[in-house]
Amino acid sequence: xxxxxxxxxxxxxxxxxxxxxxxxxxxxxxxxxxxxxxxxxxxxxxxxxxxxxxxxxxxxxxxxxxxxxxxxxxxxxxxxxxxxxxxxxxxxxxxxxxxxxxxxxxxxxxxxxxxxxxxxxxxxxxxxxxxxxxxxxxxxxxxxxxxxxxxxxxxxxxxxxxxxxxxxxxxxxxxxxxxxxxxxxxxxxxxxxxxxxxxxxxxxxxxxxxxxxxxxxxxxxxxxxxxxxxxxxxxxxxxxxxxxxxxxxxxxxxxxxxxxxxxxxxxxxxxxxxxxxxxxxxxxxxxxxxxxxxxxxxxxxxxxxxxxxxxxxxxxxxxxxxxxxxxxxxxxxxxxxxxxxxxxxxxxxxxxxxxxxxxxxxxxxxxxxxxxxxxxxxxxxxxxxxxxxxxxxxxxxxxxxxxxxxxxxxxxxxxxxxxxxxxxxxxxxxxxxxxxxxxxxxxxxxxxxx
Ligand code: MN
Ligand code: MN
Numbered sequence: 198x199x200x201x202x203x204x205x206x207x208x209x210x211x212x213x214x215x216x217x218x219x220x221x222x223x224x225x226x227x228x229x230x231x232x233x234x235x236x237x238x239x240x241x242x243x244x245x246x247x248x249x250x251x252x253x254x255x256x257x258x259x260x261x262x263x264x265x266x267x268x269x270x271x272x273x274x275x276x277x278x279x280x281x282x283x284x285x286x287x288x289x290x291x292x293x294x295x296x297x298x299x300x301x302x303x304x305x306x307x308x309x310x311x312x313x314x315x316x317x318x319x320x321x322x323x324x325x326x327x328x329x330x331x332x333x334x335x336x337x338x339x340x341x342x343x344x345x346x347x348x349x350x351x352x353x354x355x356x357x358x359x360x361x362x363x364x365x366x367x368x369x370x371x372x373x374x375x376x377x378x379x380x381x382x383x384x385x386x387x388x389x390x391x392x393x394x395x396x397x398x399x400x401x402x403x404x405x406x407x408x409x410x411x412x413x414x415x416x417x418x419x420x421x422x423x424x425x426x427x428x429x430x431x432x433x434x435x436x437x438x439x440x441x442x443x444x445x446x447x448x449x450x451x452x453x454x455x456x457x458x459x460x461x462x463x464x465x466x467x468x469x470x471x472x473x474x475x476x477x478x479x480x481x482x483x484x485x486x487x488x489x490x491x492x493x494x495x496x497x498x499x500x501x502x503x504x505x506x507x508x509x510x511x512x513x514x515x516x517x518x519x520x521x522x523x524x525x526x527x528x529x530x531x532x533x534x535x536x537x538x539x540x541x542x543x544x545x546x547x548x549x550x551x552x553x554x555x556x557x558x559x560x561x562x563x564x565x566x567x568x569x570x571x572x573x574x575x576x577x578x579x580x581x582x583x584x585x586x587x588x589x590x591x592x593x594x595x596x597x598x599x600x601x602x603x604x605x606x607x608x609x610x611x612x613x614x615x616x617x618x619x620x621x622x623x624x625x626x627x628x629x630x631x632x633x634x635x636x637x638x639x640x641x642x643x644x645x646x647x
Contacts, residue, residue: 199545200542200543200544200545200546200582200630201544201545201546201582201630201631201633201634202437202544202630204580204582205630212633213629213630213632213633214436214629216455216629216632216633216636217439217629217632217633219455220429220439220448220451220452220455220632221428221429221439221441223236223240223447223451224428224429224441224442224443224444224447224451225350225428225429227291227443227447227451228331228333228350228422228424228442228443229292229295229333229334229422229424230268230269230291230292230293230473230483231267231268231333231334231335231420232333232347233291233447233450233471234264234267234268234269234270234291234471234473235267237270237272237291237450237454237471238262238264238270240454240455240458241260241262241270241272241454241458244260244458245260246260246261246262246272247260247261247262248261248262248263248264249261249262249263249493249496249500252500253500254500254501254502255275255497255500255501256275256501257275257276257277258274258275258277258462259273259274259275260272260273260274260275261273261275261497263489263493263496265482265483265487265489266482266483268291268292268473268483269291269470269471269472269473269483269484269487269489270470270471271468271469271470271471271489271490271493272454272457272468272469272470273466273467273468273493273497274457274460274463274466274467274468275466275497275501276463276464276465276466276467277462277463277464278464278465278466280466280497280498280501280503280512281503281508281511281512281515282465282515283465283466283511283512283514283515283516283517283608284465284466284467284468284494284512284515284516284517285463285465285466285467285468285516285517285518285642285643285646285647286468286469286470286516286517286518286519286603286608287453287456287457287467287468287469287470287518287519287521287639287642287643288453288469288470288471288472288485288518288519288520288521288599288603289446289447289449289450289453289470289471289472289520289521289522290446290449290450290471290472290473290474290475290476290479290485290522290599291446291447291450291471291472291473292317292318292472292473292474292475292476292477293318293424293442293443293445293446293447293476294316294317294318294319294320294445294476294621295316295317295318295422295423295424296314296315296316296317296325296330296359296384296386296422296423296424297314297315297316297317297420297421297422297423298312298313298314298334298416298419298421298422298423299312299313299314299315300416300417301313301416301417302314302416302421303388303398303401303402303413303416304398305396305397305398308390308392308397309387309389309390309397310387310388310389310390310397310398310400310401311385311386311387311388312357312385312386312388312423313385314384314385314386314423315381316381316384317422317476317477318476318477318621319476319621320621321375321621321622322378322379322380322381322384323361323375323378323379324622324623325359325379325384325623326358326359326360326361326379326384327358327359327360327361328358328359328425328623329349329356329357329358329425329426329427330349330356330357330358330359330386330423330424330425330426331347331348331349331350331354331356331357331423331424331425331426331427332346332347332348332349332357332421332422332423333346333347333348333421333422333424334346334419334420334421334422335419335420335421336409336411336415336416336418336419336421337415337418337419338410338411338415338418339415339418344409344410344411346409346421349426350426350427350428354426356426357386357387357388357423358386358387359384359385359386359387360387361379386423388401389401424442424443425442425623425624427442428441429441429442432626436629437544437628437629437630438543438626438627438628438629439626439627439629439632440624440625440626441624441625441627442623442624442625443625444523444617444620444625444626444627445476445522445523445617445620445621445625446475446521446522446523446614448523448614448615448617448627448632448635449521449522449523449614449615449635450471450521452521452632452635452636452639453469453471453519453521453639454469454471455636456636456637456639456640456643457469457639457643459640460640460643460644463643463644464647465646465647467643468516470485470490472484472485472487472599475522475598475599479599479602485599485602485603486602490603491509491513491606494509494512494513495509498512513606513607513608514606514607514608515608516608516609517568517608517609517610517642517646517647518600518603518608518609518610518611519572519610519611519613519638519639519642520562520598520599520600520603520610520611520612520613521612521613521614521635522598522599522600522612522614523614523615523616523617523620523625523627524541524548524550524586524588524614524615524616524617525540525541525586525588525589525616525617525620526540526541526542526543526615526616526617526618526628527540527541527542527543527616528618534589534590534593534594535589535590536587536590536591539585539586539587540586540587541584541585541586541615541616542584542616543616543618543626543627543628543631544628544630544631545582545584545616545631546581546582546583546584546615546630546631546634546635547576547581547582547583547584547613547614547615547631547634547635547638548583548584548585548586548613548614548615548616549569549572549583549584549585549586549611549612549613550585550586550587550588550611550612550613550614551563551564551566551569551585551611551612552564552587552612553588553595553596553597553598553600553612554595554597555592555594555595555596556592556595560597560601561597561601562598562600562601562604562610562611562612564600564604564609564610564611564612565609568609568611569611571646572611572642572646575641575642575645575646576638576641578641578645579637579641581634581637581638581641582630582634583634583638586616598612600612613635613638614635615627615628615631615632615634615635616628616631
């Protein structure tokens with residue numbers, strides 16, 4: 198079993214751990230798609246990228262980003278080649294499974310105040326109870342004013358939480374199937390209990406009014422998300438892994454973005470797309486199904502005096518994409534769900550997944566071998582550690598990503614990413630070596646794919 202760790206010299210090891218420290222800081226400040234988008238813009242501006250509105254025309258060497266409603270972002274570094282010869286694209290998603298507040302969330306019962314919620318994405322609900330949760334998001338008032346909220350990340354902040362039943366009284370609960378041990382409508386989060394001067398609910402409303410100038414009705418035009426509270430941590434005595442909320446898919450998003458920042462004077466135009474809503478099917482204005490991405494190509498062409506519908510179509514057809522998302526890493530605690538020859542392992546580098554889907558590859562993007570052969574060539578040339586892997590053995594389950602949506606535009610797309618343990622749990626686990634290999638892979642892909 199040969200991992201990426203084996204090949205590292207002392208300088209490499211230093212680089213691996215340095216990248217991980219930067220990534221952990223990103224995770225700590227990017228717990229939602231909005232926060233990830235804001236962080237991405239901050240990083241990009243540090244590297245000389247500017248909002249498209251700042252440019253009246255674009256030329257080779259220019260670095261530009263498009264912000265889609267603060268929840269998705271698309272960046273371009275214009276290359277010296279004719280842009281119509283296609284883009285080298287990195288794509289990943291910045292939304293993660295979580296617990297969203299309903300539109301009328303706040304209620305009082307039995308002297309306690311709770312938030313009613315609707316979970317977002319595929320979660321094993323029993324994993325999300327009896328955990329410290331923080332509240333992130335925005336409340337938009339009728340006058341358009343947007344209030345940012347983040348409660349529960351600082352050490353002195355209070356946290357929220359969903360209760361679980363004490364073991365002493367769980368006889369009936371533990372007889373239930375795993376999928377209904379905790380039911381969706383029972384994911385109610387505790388907010389308060391103090392009735393010293395006001396009713397507990399009125400006391401909570403007063404706190405929101407005093408601290409944020411929000412009325413109860415304002416919750417109906419809000420996006421408030423409960424996520425696991427706290428910071429990303431090193432995992433394992435050798436600190437070889439990171440345990441954190443939201444690796445899926447901010448690990449691919451961050452490394453894609455950070456790789457893009459390292460590109461200098463590209464021949465083919467580099468592009469990175471970070472999108473929202475992957476965990477719920479990629480629909481809506483900020484998901485990958487949105488026309489946003491195609492619109493950005495049209496805008497870029499327009500600012501280069503090259504716009505035509507035909508040129509947009511030609512760029513799409515001539516483009517190459519690494520569509521990145523996390524994968525399943527073999528877990529010796531649960532060996533039965535994988536077929537070992539075709540499974541990713543922690544530490545063995547970037548995972549390329551020719552096809553995803555479930556039950557006979559249904560719904561997959563099946564990447565073309567001509568394209569994957571070119572990728573193998575680049576990876577081997579630069580001694581990047583990579584592996585192939587399927588999401589579980591045949592008919593065990595499966596999953597989808599944004600890959601097919603881009604492939605439907607008739608470009609070459611392959612799924613890649615890194616393997617995780619605990620995917621979609623409150624705290625997921627990734628290998629620092631894999632994170633570094635993926636970052637290196639992205640740089641070489643942007644520089645050399647053609
Ligand atoms: Mn994902
Ligand atoms: Mn996911």
